[in-house]
Amino acid sequence: MTTEQEREKLLADLGRRARVVAGREIYFDWEGFFWDPNDWTEEVARILALESGLEDLTEAHWNVLRFFREYYFYHGRAPMNRHLKEGTRLSLGAIESLFPGGIRLGARRLAGLPNPKSCF
């Protein structure tokens, strides 16, 4: 097995899967989080939102998604809970209700941020 093949096997073992979304091949992890946040586009987000049951992404949704992405690319990490609340001017309970799947599997995933991989 070549080094590249070994790497690909390792990534597959980690749950990396490719899918074509909006005409682009994008890698996702086992929970549907983007492998590379740079693969995100608004069009991709719309399609993923539709798949999750959101017919339309309203301005309230975009407000959350844009804040997640701006914060992530500026700070190099996802916002803490208080920063998410301050930055979106929404309670976390409101964000939870806004997205099917809630904050983590809904909003964060649709925003294209990597999997937080917390205590699981």
Place this chain on the structure above:
Amino acid sequence: MSDRLIYLDNAATSFPKPREVLDRMLRDYIEMGVSPGRGSYDLALEAEDIVGRARKKLALFFGAPDADRIIFAANATDALNIAFNGLLQPGDHVISTRLEHNSVLRPLYHFRERGWISYDLVHFDGKGFVDPDEIGRNIKQNTRMVIVSHASNVLGTVQPVEEIGRVCAQRGIPLIIDASQSAGKIPIDMTAWKVSAVAFTGHKALLGPMGIGGLAVGPDLDIKPSRFGGTGVDSRSPVHTETFPHRLEAGTINLIGIMGLSAGIDYIMQKGMESIHGEEMALLKRLRDGLWGLEHVETYCAGDLSGHVAVLTANVDDVNPEDAGAILDGDFNIAVRVGLHCAPLVHEDIGTINCGAIRFSPGIFNTPEDIDHAIRAMASMS
């Protein structure tokens, strides 16, 4: 939203620490922070004396017959690794439970994957307790040890260690308990309970800092050293000393941690362990009763809280526990621990392996108002 953080994650680490514990730890370290027992000057002897007194204090605390067999380690995981590495031989069999933390499960898995040992994990019942007779039924000819979590870090259930000790003693099998969630909350008497070793951590209910824990070793347990090095004694010999406690302690010990742990125990003794436990359990009952009043909240193994420490695990229907934790933190200033709590088999058995759960663990500085706030916060999601 509360103005101050309501910290309900004391099963992870107690926070805040009592101010007097931190003050004394720092004062002692400022005055005596030299290498204990390594020099002949008075201050080194005084530092060694502090360590010796801490060992005696811990021996009394755990009902251990010999203070020299109180071994300091970095934490309970470290202490358990000292025990596993120093006791297990190829071909050995171990009995443990499905309540265990990864501090037990992962070392056992590691040894089994290398083909060195086999093990059986005993199930707990619907209330979160292990049957001592079930442990007895799993004992084989090559069983080398039984290792049991004294109190579950997910369910809070306190295991019948005295009965398990009796079963083990009848068959001549050493019993080791992981007291991470019980030490400092409820009495432990390793002599009366026929427990061969107690692994403990200093930073939870013992109210010390992180980085200090240990292993109280009974006289029947011949743990071989698995780490070797300087001990401050018998330096000419190339062989690591066989004498306790240095036999299982290599290198300079965590003096400031020991000072903090010692101050933490004094604090507990002064306030009264029973009194602290009673107050925490009153808060837990208040929480449990409040959560039971919410339609979409489920609690686990919390029907009868006698035989529990102050740990309660719950979930809200249709809310991912991780999101629930974020909402509790961001919207209500409440800190809890969500996920699998490093105890995946417990979550497998209570049906929460896919998403985990929300764990509440009140501590000595929580109030009934904190609990009411947490109940209201949970109500907002249910």
